[in-house]
Amino acid sequence: MENKIICNCKQVSVADIEKALHEGKRFSDVEKAFEEVQMITHCSTGCGGCHDKVLDVISQLMA
């Protein structure tokens, strides 16, 4: 699960997203967390097709 690639374009895995989340401060909502994770990992900056998957992972990690 940890090494599962969520964003194929940018080769961003669940572990990468988790790490990026921990680098950021505490986020009040998933959208802010997404922006931060995107800035750090560049996920969802290619085709954009992984957007919902990335959001899913973030909300699971934040739960």
Ligand code: FES
């Ligand atoms: S799979 Fe993430 S931008 Fe294309």
